Every structure is written in C-alpha cells, then in structure tokens.
Amino acid sequence: xxxxxxxxxxxxxxxxxxxxxxxxxxxxxxxxxxxxxxxxxxxxxxxxxxxxxxxxxxxxxxxxxxxxxxxxxxxxxxxxxxxxxxxxxxxxxxxxxxxxxxxxxxxxxxxxxxxxxxxxxxxxxxxxxxxxxxxxxxxxxxxxxxxxxxxxxxxxxxxxxxxxxxxxxxxxxxxxxxxxxxxxxxxxxxxxxxxxxxxxxxxxxxxxxxxxxxxxxxxxxxxxxxxxxxxxxxxxxxxxxxxxxxxxxxxxxxxxxxxxxxxxxxxxxxxxxxxxxxxxxxxxxxxxxxxxxxxxxxxxxxxxxxxxxxxxxxxxxxxxxxxxxxxxxxxxxxxxxxxxxxxxxxxxxxxxxxxxxxxx
Numbered sequence: 261x262x263x264x265x266x267x268x269x270x271x272x273x274x275x276x277x278x279x280x281x282x283x284x285x286x287x288x289x290x291x292x293x294x295x296x297x298x299x300x301x302x303x304x305x306x307x308x309x310x311x312x313x314x315x316x317x318x319x320x321x322x323x324x325x326x327x328x329x330x331x332x333x334x335x336x337x338x339x340x341x342x343x344x345x346x347x348x349x350x351x352x353x354x355x356x357x358x359x360x361x362x363x364x365x366x367x368x369x370x371x372x373x374x375x376x377x378x379x380x381x382x383x384x385x386x387x388x389x390x391x392x393x394x395x396x397x398x399x400x401x402x403x404x405x406x407x408x409x410x411x412x413x414x415x416x417x418x419x420x421x422x423x424x425x426x427x428x429x430x431x432x433x434x435x436x437x438x439x440x441x442x443x444x445x446x447x448x449x450x451x452x453x454x455x456x457x458x459x460x461x462x463x464x465x466x467x468x469x470x471x472x473x474x475x476x477x478x479x480x481x482x483x484x485x486x487x488x489x490x491x492x493x494x495x496x497x498x499x500x501x502x503x504x505x506x507x508x509x510x511x512x513x514x515x516x517x518x519x520x521x522x523x524x525x526x527x528x529x530x531x532x533x534x535x536x537x538x539x540x541x542x543x544x545x546x547x548x549x550x551x552x553x554x555x556x557x558x559x560x561x562x563x564x565x566x567x568x569x570x571x572x573x574x575x576x577x578x579x580x581x582x583x584x585x586x587x588x589x590x591x592x593x594x595x596x597x598x599x600x601x602x603x604x605x606x607x608x609x610x611x612x613x614x615x616x617x618x619x620x
Contacts (some may be wrong), residue, residue, distance in 0.1 A: 264421050270607075271425060272324070272606065273296070273323055273609050273610075273613060274324075274362055275609075275613075276322075276342075276583070277322055279597070280294075280295050280297065280308070280322045281297075281317060281320070281322075284297050284308045284314065284320075285314060287308065287309045287310070288308055288309065289308070289309040289348075290306035290487075292307045292308055292309050292349070293322075293349050294308070294462075295308065295320055295322050295323065295324050295326075295346075296308075296322070296323050296325070296326055296329050296333040296342050296509070297320050297321075297330045298320070298321050298322070298323060298332070299315045299317065299319055299320060300319050300320075300321060301319045301342075303333060303334050303335060304334060304335050304336070304337050305323065305326065305330075305334040305336060305337065305342060306327040306337040306339075306340050306342055307337075307340045307342045308426070308506075309340065310339060310340035311339065311340070312337065312339055312340070312344075313435045322565045324605070325605065326342055326343050326469065326549070328412030330343075331447075333544065334385065346418075348385070348386035349555070351376065351378060351382075351383065351386045351508075352386050352387055355372060355376060355383065355386075356398060356402065357393065358372060358375065358376075359372075359395070359398060359399040359402050360402045360406070366499070369384070369395055369396075370382065372395065373385075380454065383395065393434060394571075396397065397571065398574075410474060414588060426428070433533055435440060443532070453501070453502055454473065454497060454500040454529045455473060455474070455501045456471050456473055456493070456497060456500050456502045456503075457472060457502075457503060457504070457505025457509070457511065458470065458471040458472075458473065458479075458490070458493060458502065458503075458505060459504065459505055459506045459508075459509070459510075459513055460486050460489065460490075460515075461513050461517055463482075463517050463521070463612070464520060464521055464610065465481070465482050465520055465603070465607045465610060466482060466483060466484045466583075466586045466607075467483050467484060467486055468480065468481070468482055468513075468516065469481040469482075469483070469486075469489040469490070469493065469598045470509070470512060470513045470516055471493055471502075472508070472509050472512065472532065474503075475530065475532040476531045476532035476533075477509075477512055477516075477529055477530065477531050477532065477582055478532050478533060478581065478582070478587060479493060479496075479581050479582060479583070480582045480583050480584050480585055481493070481583070481603070482583060482584075482603035482604075482607055482619070483603065486601045512529055514529055515529060516529070516584050516585065518586055519584050519585075520611070520614075521614060521618075522551070522611075522614030522615045522618035522619075524550075526552065529585050530581060531585065532551055533581060533582065538569075538572065539576045539579065541564055542560065542564065542572075542573055542576035542577070542587040543576065543580060544592065545560055545563055545564060546560070546580075546586050546587055546588055546591065547585075547586060548586065549590045549591075550564070550617025550619075551589060551614045551618070551619050552618065553590065553616045553619075554590050554591065555590060555591055555592075556591070556592055556593065556594050556614065557570045557571075557573050557574050557577075557591055557592075557593070557594075558594060559568050560573045560591060561573045573591075574599070577591050578600070578602065583602070583603060584611075587611075588599060588601075589607075589608045589612060590615075591610070
C-alpha cells in the first residue's frame, strides 16, 4: 500500500480525507462521530475535536469508526476519549430513548430538555447536527416505527393507534402514509398476496439485492451480507411470497449493476412502488439529475415549486426503496458535505466518484 493510501484509510477517498484534515485542524466538534483520526507514530486515535496538538499530516490516517481504528491496532486517546459516547451524540441518544417510549402526539421540547438537564436551544442544535431532524420529526419517525412493529406483530389497527398516541385513525393515515408507503390496512397485511422475486449480484459496492414483482422493480438494497439484505426484505413484507428468482429479471439486474459502475443507463427500468404523491414527485426529480452531477436538498425543493419543503425532500430521499434507479446519492447538503445514506457514506462517495469519472 502506498504512503498516500496509508494516510487516507480504507474506503475513504482523497477528497473526503482532505475535508477530514481541515475539520481536524479546526477541531470542529460537528465532525465528531463522522470519523476518527489516528496517529501512526503514537498508535492513538482521537476525535476531530480533540484539544491535543496536531501531528504532521503524513502521520495521520483516517477511519470512519473507532472499531476500524482499533482493528488496525490503534488505542483510544485518554484525553478526548473517542471510544465513549459523549457530546451531541450522547444527548440525542438519551432524548431518543425518551421519545421512543412516549405516547404523546406532540413533543414538549421544554419538558424534554429539562429532563435531560439541558436547554431547548442546545437540544435542538444537537438534533440537527446528529440526525438532521428536529426533535418532533424524530419523535414522529419513532412513533411510526412502533406503529409498524405492532401491525407486523398482529395487533389490530385500533389498538395500535392509541398505544402509539394517535388521536384518531385520520391522524395516523395522514402522518404515517408517507413512511409506510401504503395505508395502514394494506401494510398490516404485510404484503399478503404479493409475489416478490429477488436476486443478489456482485457489484463494485459489494452485494446488490434486486427485488421485483411482475410489474417492475420494488427494491434495490446494497450491503455486504446476503442474509442481511434478504432479512430486510422479509421484514418489510413478512406475509408476501418472497423467493429467489435469479433468472426472472436478469436484464434489470445487469442494468442496475452497470449503473453502479457509473455507466450510462441503457434502458428504462419499470418500477412497482407504493408511495405518496409527494414522494413520487421527489423521486422523479432525482431521476432528472444528470449522471456525474449533484443537487442540494434545497435545490430539489425549489425545482418542485416548494422551497420550504427541504426536510420533506430529505425524508423522501431517506425512504427511497430503489437506490441507484432513483439516484438519491446525488443529493448533498448545502455545504457540499455528503449527508446520511442508508447504504453508507463510503458507498455514496464511490458512486459519485465513479459517475464523475464515467461522465468525463
């Protein structure tokens, strides 16, 4: 491995490493949790915000997680304690624990902040920094998650409604439809009657699972373990007829793998998705982003004629079930940073890099 590769770390591009080094020089606490910097001369790794004196750049190697650094033989810094959860991440985790158990339909931010021993402003900043969501938005997402789990477990809709704090059926249909992708009654069936075939192929980003019905592609998942990808598909549709179908839609799979490699689309892929009207509008807009280019969340919102719907656009990106086909990896934050990606930031970086190279 070359000196340059060693100073960057596994699966980290030179572009990302340059941003990480600038964040480390600035001791930017907002970068805590995004990566750790390890010093080869001392075999110690630190948070970006560590107050210790900065080493020479050639002695620094970056890792996305502390586990990766420790596997390479680095020890946690005793000064900034990067192996312990603290700061905004710890605050949000504690808050999320309370919100997950709450059955109240509205979040009382003042009471929540007081119970955590902090201020409303500090709590709000921590949420935006760590999750990109406001406390009430995370509370709603957690409530829908509980609601979905209850339906999957066989609980009737009425009981699930009130145990999760929804005041009426109209409220849960209104608020959960965007995240369920269908009405609660349909979701409760767990995909009963649906016939979903899937196949798993190799790609430059690891394994890719492509699932489809006879009408079109319904899911595109990226990962390292086949069992995990299959489990995610079965968890979402526990009562559907799901079976391997390696030869049923091979042309679609080949097209998706080629797109992962950064190549120009050769055919239009049919989709069979459950979605709200707004989600569909966002996904269609993402498909208009040229290969090798990016857009910010606010740019997408403006293109839809709804400039204030930035967070709604972000949620639509996060709930996109057909990555690659709907290229949500081409949407970035205002500051140019790569926001959260379900399949990992490193995969998002690789996708964009491959598309930029192929476009040239």
